[in-house]
Amino acid sequence: MTRRFSAVSLGLVGLLLVLTAAAPRTEDRVPSSRPLERLIRHRLSALDARVGLHALHVPTGRQVAVNADEPMNTASVIKIPIMILAYRDAEAGSLHLDERYEVTLDNYRRGSGLIQTFTPGLQPTIRDLVRQMIVTSDNIGTDIALGRVGLMRVNEMLTQFGYQQTRINKSTGDLVRRVFVLADPKYSTFTDRELYELGLPPIPEDELQQILERVAREPAEWLGQSTAREMSRLLLQLLRGELASAATTEEMLDILRGQFYDSRLPRFIKEQALVAHKTGEAPPYVINDTGIIFHEGGPTVVTVFVNQNQGTVLEVEEVIGQIAKDLVSAWGTRRD
Template sequence: MEFLKLKDEIENMADNVTGRLSYYIEYNGETLYKNPQVKMNPASIIKIPIAVAALLQIQNGEIDANKVITVTETEKIGGTGIIHCMKGEVAFSFQNLIPIMISVSDNTATNKIIQEIGIPTINKVIESLGCVNSAVNREIMDVDPNLVELNNHMTAQDVNTLLKDINSGDRLTKEHKNFLLGCLEKQQFNHKLPLFIKDTLYSPYAHKTGDDIGMEHDVGILNINGETLYVSIMSNEVHNNLDAQMFISGVGKLLYDFATASSLSNSNA
């Protein structure tokens, strides 16, 4: 099946989601998209550019990877993650906060990284990629949700640009690139893109999820036998979160089946 022929099937699945939907999917220079540059509340997807900025700070000698970051009891926040489950004051190396932020989507780790490197540093990285419709404006869980102007925002196409830079760009060294890809590959929330994929024990996607009431996201990189596919799916103001989850899971399975068949076809050519 040709990649562009997936368009109708994806659009049919999208009809089951009531709300704002945005996606950008790229394979071998071809793209499928819907509202690719519409600003969306990214929830935890914003943690990806934060991770890139943090690794660049280490890479450029701006911060020591082994710097000890202490988290006090009052600095812990709820939501996803594990640090708020730990008793008393805890400490981590700066670099070890990154997998905690990405693989288990820890909100406290995210805020500690933001505090260490600063919001302007993160936005400078985002802007350097040409992602003009994405920005970090606040820490996690740190704003009245009605104050829209203070919300973080990203677009599906900007996220894809970021994923491509992580996977195949030259911004990060090979060491730091592999470190971040490893964090994405070890993602612990696998109830969206990989949900319906049953022929592998682990998620074939290196990915990051994000969600809140009325929003469901999953973005990732799919590498199969040298074939690479990038997918970013975001939804805001959805009436039923489960409908959006099922859409993302259906697209994840469809893309996986396509990429698997395509790689087999190419290897037999």
């Protein structure tokens, strides 16, 4: 992100929250932007993948939807509701975000995140762990945070807010364990620490890829699921301050703005927009991004799920980046 934009963005976000509170809430009754939708469909058609997309221009309610109600593999995008529940629990007084947690080898997880690169014994706060869960998609932070709030409670919160398709299915540790068990059932008795020390199942590369593709493809194996429309709606609720107090909402948006991985939605718009977003991936099969694009004439909420991808990661990231650029170009001037 550019320093010029970020220097004023914090003040703008507060103003945007006020503006969007009064924005149209009838987005489902507003016709889609047909020329824009045709362009986006054309871009998505270049991918050898199953795709779902939903984009909403918050000030006007204009939207673009492509397979927006199809259940998709979220990968780490499902970490957003974990963050939301953690902050809601903190507001309720049942979770103390400044409490320090000693990270031991038993907590270590492979995959995304930086905490595994530190010596065991690190004592971050719960707030730090939640931030890393989003910013670097840290799997250690994810499983500690999920253990504190409870997997079932995350899904109960989603049900309470009317989400029918958005669910977290398992921890990242359980997902890793499933990969090992598919390679050899004997690994079902191994501890998380033992699996971490193994790294990957000791099987031929082609067999491992078959397992990883199966885990990415079959819904029963997914870390989480959602639809593009539901995930966009969740971010819209967050933006409008409907899920937490104003101060807590701003802190969660700040975490999303700090996203480390910027090769998708922000790819081509870093000079004119700020993106608060969360990626998710199981490369090359799952490449996702969902976020709020703060731009002149915006904001715009967008979710792009790409599943069962048979092409390269770069191809998908280029398409997602172009779509974000298309949205900012089309919706960059406010239309009342």
